[in-house]
Amino acid sequence: MRNNLSKITLLFVIGTIIYSCSLVKRVPESEKLLVKNEIYINDKLNxxxxxxxxLVQQPNTKFLNYPFGLTLYNAAKPNPDSSYQAWLNKKPNRIKRLNRLLSAKQVERLGNSFFVSGLPKFMKETGEAPVIIDEKKAERSKERLSGFYYNNGFIRNKVTMSIDSVGDRRGKITYKVVTGKPYFIDSIFKFIESPVIDSLYSLEEKKSFIRKGDQYNFTNFDIERKRITQYLRNxxxxxxxxxxxxxxxxxNDSIQKMNVNIKIEDRLVKKDDELIKRPFSIYKISQVNIFTNNTSKKESNQVNDSTTYKNFTIYSSGKLKYKPKAITNAIFIEKGNLFSDKDRTLTLKSLSNLKVFNYPTIEYIEDQNDTTKTSLIANIYLISKPKFIWQPSIDVTTSDIQEFGISARMAFTWRNLFKRAETFELSARGNIGSSKDLANPNDVFFNISEYGVEAKLSFPRIVFPINTKSIIKKEMLPTTNANIGLTSQRNIGLDKENLTGVFNYNWIPKEKHTIRFDLLNIQFIKNLNPENYFNVYTSSYNTLNNLAQIYNVDPTNLENGNLTTEGAVNFIDDVQTGGTSLLPSDPDYKIIRSIGERRERLIENNLILSSAITFFRNTKANLLDNNFYSIKAKIESSGNVLSLIANTKNEPLNENGNKTLFGIEYSQYIKGEVDYIKHWDFGKKNTLAMRAFAGLAVPYGNAQSIPFSRSYFSGGSNDxxxxxxxxxxxxRSGGINDFNEANLKLAYSLEYRFRVGGNFYSAFFADIGNIWNVFDNITDKDYTFNGFSSFEDLAVGSGIGFRYDFDFFVFRFDLGYKAYDPAREIGDRWLKGVNFSKTVLNFGINYPF
Structure with missing residues (x-):
C-alpha cells in the first residue's frame, strides 16, 4: 500500500511538472504568461x-480551471510547412521515393493537406494563444480603470500598477485604485443662444437626467445629450x-462638489471661406416626393409616369406598378408637418414592412422656393424587389422524433399581387426521414415520408369589414396573413392527411412588443391507417400480449401464440365486455382499459377550429446582447363556433355521446400558456440562461380530452x-406509452454557458418539469395532477453540454442524466439515473432557449 501511494504521488508530481511546463511552451524566455489579474479598490480585493x-489583457480562458484553449494551441506545430520540408529533406532519397510513388506536384500539395498543415492551423484557430504580459497594455488598463471611476464621480482617483512573477515565465498584474471621495452636482446652469431651442428646452427641462444633488455620473450626461437631441429633432x-x-x-475640491453648465450655442454655417453663427430654426415639410422603380437617386429626374395623391407626388421611371394608397399609407412624413426623426424612422420601418422594396432611402433638402428658409423637401427613393421569385431548396433536418431527415421545397413568390404590396407564396415540399420511435419491421432506414402544398397571402394592413385604424394604428405596422395547406404523411405508422388554414393579424403596439391574433385557425386530421396502431405503438402491444398469455383469450386472436394486431383490438373488447376472467376491480383490467382508451383517442380524426391571441415581448437589443428577457403569453379557445354550427345541423351523436359536424367529432377546449426566458451576461462570454414555462389546456363541452396535436409532452433536446x-x-406513471402526452405542463431550465476556447463552448444545465392530466377523462392518480403533492413528481434532469459556434449557427450536443426520476418509488428517486451507461444524448442546432 505504501509503495502504491509513493507511485501515485510520484505520478502526480511528474504530471504537475509536465502540465506546468506545457502552459509556457510558446512563451519566450524573457516574457511572462499572464495567469492572474488582481484589482484592489481602497485596499479591498474587487x-x-x-x-x-x-482590463485590456485577460488570462487564458479556463474550463473546470484548466486552460484547454491554451493547451490546444500549444499542441499545434508552430510552423508545419517548415517542419514538413525538414522532414522531406531529412533523408536524401525520401523526396525521390515519394515523387515515384505520387508526383512532384502531389508531394508539394501534401504539405498543404489537412493533417500536415490544416490540422495545426485548425488547432491554433480553435485554441488560444498564450496571453503574454504587455506593459503598454497594462498601462492602458490602468487608464481605463481611472477613467471608469472618474466617470462614476470619483474625480480625484489614483491608480497604480505592478507586475509580479509567480513562477517560471508566469506573472500576475496587480492594480490598486484609491477612489477618493465622490463628487456631487451642486448647481446647474444653462446657456442657450437660439431662442427657439431655449423655448423648447424649457418645456422638457424637468425630464433631465442631470439633477442637483446627484453623484456625478458620465452616463447621465451622455443620456441627457441624446435626450435633448432626440427631442429637438423630433x-x-x-x-x-x-x-x-x-x-x-x-x-470645488474642498467640498467635493461641482457646478455644471449646459451650453447649446448657435450652429456654425460656412459662408464663403469662413464660419459664421446662425440661430437654429424649426423646419416644416413643404413637399413629399416618392420615386419608385429607380436603381439610384440619379434617376430621380428620369420619370415616365407620375401622379399626385393626398399631398404626395409619386414618380416612376416606368409605368407606376403600385396603387398610390399602398405606398402613401406606409409614409409618416406629411406635407405641413414639422420635421421629425421619428417620422423618418417609422417610414423606413413601414416601407420595409411592405416587403416589396429594397432598402428604402430618404433624403431632405432645403426648399429654395421658401423665402423664410424653414422648409424641407422630403425625397423618398424606392427600389422594387423582383415581382416573381422561384426558390428551390433542400435541407437536412433533425428533431425530437425524426433523427435524420432530408426535405426539399419549391416556392413561388408573387409580389404586389393586387398592386397594393400584397405577397402571395405557393410552395410544395417533400420530406423523407428516419425515426427509431416508429415501428420498422422491414428495417428500412427512411421510414418517414411526407409531402404537402401550402399557399400564403400576406397584406401589409388589417383586412377586416370594420375600420380598425382607431384601435390598431398604422404606426403599429399591422399585417394580415391567410394560409392554407395540405400535407400527407406516409409513414410505417397510422398515416395522416392534415388540412390546415390560418387567418391572423400581427401588429407592434410599441417597441419590442408584438401581438398576434388568430381569428381562425382550422385543422382537420384524418388517420388513413388506424388498423396499424399496434405496429406503431409497440409498448402498448407488448403489454397487451403479455397479459393475453395470462388470461383466457379467443384463439382466433392469436398467431403463433401471440396476438395479431386485429386480435389485440378484439382482446381489449373481450376484457371490457366480460369475455375474460378479468374483473373491473383488477389492476390489469384498468391497464387494458387505459390502453384501449388511448388507442381510441389517437386513431380518431380531429376537427379543430380555434381562435387565439399571443403577446410577445423581447428586450434583446441585437445578436450580441446576452443580457435580456423575453416573455410569451397565449390564450386559445376552440370549438365554440363549431358548436353553434352543430346545433343548427342536429347531426346524431357518435358512439362517445358527443356532437359531430360532417360526421366528425369536433374539439372544444380553452388553453393558456406562458413562456419566460431570461439571460444574464457575466462577461468573458459567460452567460446564465433561464427558462420557465407553464401551460394548461382544459377540455369542455363536446370534449373530454385534448387533441394529440394540441397536448404537451416532456423530454427532448429543447426540454x-x-x-x-x-x-x-x-x-409518476413512468412514461410507459410510446408517446406520452397530457394537458398540463410545468417546466424550468437553468443553464450556465461558458467559453472553453476558440469557438468551442460548454454548459452545465439542470431541467425541472413534468406533464400531468387534469380536468380530463384520465382519473389514475399516477397520471393526474393532485395539488401540491404532485410537485413531488417534478422530474430533474441535469448534465453537461458541448457546442461549436459556426457564426451563422451553433451545433450542440448535450449529455443528460436523470437526477430525480418520479417514476421510481419515493426514497429511491435521487441520482439513480446518473450513470454513464444511462446517458441521454441530445443533438440540436442553436441553443435550446
Whole structure:
C-alpha cells in the first residue's frame, strides 16, 4: 500500500511538472504568461465582473480551471510547412521515393493537406494563444480603470500598477485604485443662444437626467445629450446634432462638489471661406416626393409616369406598378408637418414592412422656393424587389422524433399581387426521414415520408369589414396573413392527411412588443391507417400480449401464440365486455382499459377550429446582447363556433355521446400558456440562461380530452434533457406509452454557458418539469395532477453540454442524466439515473432557449 501511494504521488508530481511546463511552451524566455489579474479598490480585493472586464489583457480562458484553449494551441506545430520540408529533406532519397510513388506536384500539395498543415492551423484557430504580459497594455488598463471611476464621480482617483512573477515565465498584474471621495452636482446652469431651442428646452427641462444633488455620473450626461437631441429633432430642429450639446464643469475640491453648465450655442454655417453663427430654426415639410422603380437617386429626374395623391407626388421611371394608397399609407412624413426623426424612422420601418422594396432611402433638402428658409423637401427613393421569385431548396433536418431527415421545397413568390404590396407564396415540399420511435419491421432506414402544398397571402394592413385604424394604428405596422395547406404523411405508422388554414393579424403596439391574433385557425386530421396502431405503438402491444398469455383469450386472436394486431383490438373488447376472467376491480383490467382508451383517442380524426391571441415581448437589443428577457403569453379557445354550427345541423351523436359536424367529432377546449426566458451576461462570454414555462389546456363541452396535436409532452433536446422526447410522464406513471402526452405542463431550465476556447463552448444545465392530466377523462392518480403533492413528481434532469459556434449557427450536443426520476418509488428517486451507461444524448442546432 505504501509503495502504491509513493507511485501515485510520484505520478502526480511528474504530471504537475509536465502540465506546468506545457502552459509556457510558446512563451519566450524573457516574457511572462499572464495567469492572474488582481484589482484592489481602497485596499479591498474587487471581483466585480464589470470592473475586471475593463482590463485590456485577460488570462487564458479556463474550463473546470484548466486552460484547454491554451493547451490546444500549444499542441499545434508552430510552423508545419517548415517542419514538413525538414522532414522531406531529412533523408536524401525520401523526396525521390515519394515523387515515384505520387508526383512532384502531389508531394508539394501534401504539405498543404489537412493533417500536415490544416490540422495545426485548425488547432491554433480553435485554441488560444498564450496571453503574454504587455506593459503598454497594462498601462492602458490602468487608464481605463481611472477613467471608469472618474466617470462614476470619483474625480480625484489614483491608480497604480505592478507586475509580479509567480513562477517560471508566469506573472500576475496587480492594480490598486484609491477612489477618493465622490463628487456631487451642486448647481446647474444653462446657456442657450437660439431662442427657439431655449423655448423648447424649457418645456422638457424637468425630464433631465442631470439633477442637483446627484453623484456625478458620465452616463447621465451622455443620456441627457441624446435626450435633448432626440427631442429637438423630433420637433422640427433639422440641423441639430448631439455635438451641439456641450458641458462645462467647475470643481470645488474642498467640498467635493461641482457646478455644471449646459451650453447649446448657435450652429456654425460656412459662408464663403469662413464660419459664421446662425440661430437654429424649426423646419416644416413643404413637399413629399416618392420615386419608385429607380436603381439610384440619379434617376430621380428620369420619370415616365407620375401622379399626385393626398399631398404626395409619386414618380416612376416606368409605368407606376403600385396603387398610390399602398405606398402613401406606409409614409409618416406629411406635407405641413414639422420635421421629425421619428417620422423618418417609422417610414423606413413601414416601407420595409411592405416587403416589396429594397432598402428604402430618404433624403431632405432645403426648399429654395421658401423665402423664410424653414422648409424641407422630403425625397423618398424606392427600389422594387423582383415581382416573381422561384426558390428551390433542400435541407437536412433533425428533431425530437425524426433523427435524420432530408426535405426539399419549391416556392413561388408573387409580389404586389393586387398592386397594393400584397405577397402571395405557393410552395410544395417533400420530406423523407428516419425515426427509431416508429415501428420498422422491414428495417428500412427512411421510414418517414411526407409531402404537402401550402399557399400564403400576406397584406401589409388589417383586412377586416370594420375600420380598425382607431384601435390598431398604422404606426403599429399591422399585417394580415391567410394560409392554407395540405400535407400527407406516409409513414410505417397510422398515416395522416392534415388540412390546415390560418387567418391572423400581427401588429407592434410599441417597441419590442408584438401581438398576434388568430381569428381562425382550422385543422382537420384524418388517420388513413388506424388498423396499424399496434405496429406503431409497440409498448402498448407488448403489454397487451403479455397479459393475453395470462388470461383466457379467443384463439382466433392469436398467431403463433401471440396476438395479431386485429386480435389485440378484439382482446381489449373481450376484457371490457366480460369475455375474460378479468374483473373491473383488477389492476390489469384498468391497464387494458387505459390502453384501449388511448388507442381510441389517437386513431380518431380531429376537427379543430380555434381562435387565439399571443403577446410577445423581447428586450434583446441585437445578436450580441446576452443580457435580456423575453416573455410569451397565449390564450386559445376552440370549438365554440363549431358548436353553434352543430346545433343548427342536429347531426346524431357518435358512439362517445358527443356532437359531430360532417360526421366528425369536433374539439372544444380553452388553453393558456406562458413562456419566460431570461439571460444574464457575466462577461468573458459567460452567460446564465433561464427558462420557465407553464401551460394548461382544459377540455369542455363536446370534449373530454385534448387533441394529440394540441397536448404537451416532456423530454427532448429543447426540454428536459435527462429524458428522450415524449418519454417523461405523465406524473409518476413512468412514461410507459410510446408517446406520452397530457394537458398540463410545468417546466424550468437553468443553464450556465461558458467559453472553453476558440469557438468551442460548454454548459452545465439542470431541467425541472413534468406533464400531468387534469380536468380530463384520465382519473389514475399516477397520471393526474393532485395539488401540491404532485410537485413531488417534478422530474430533474441535469448534465453537461458541448457546442461549436459556426457564426451563422451553433451545433450542440448535450449529455443528460436523470437526477430525480418520479417514476421510481419515493426514497429511491435521487441520482439513480446518473450513470454513464444511462446517458441521454441530445443533438440540436442553436441553443435550446
Amino acid at each position: 471581483k466585480e465582473e464589470r470592473v475586471n472586464n475593463l 420637433n422640427g430642429v433639422y440641423h441639430f446634432q448631439e455635438s451641439n450639446v456641450k458641458y462645462d464643469a467647475i470643481y 428536459n434533457r435527462g429524458w428522450q422526447a415524449y418519454s417523461l410522464g405523465p406524473g
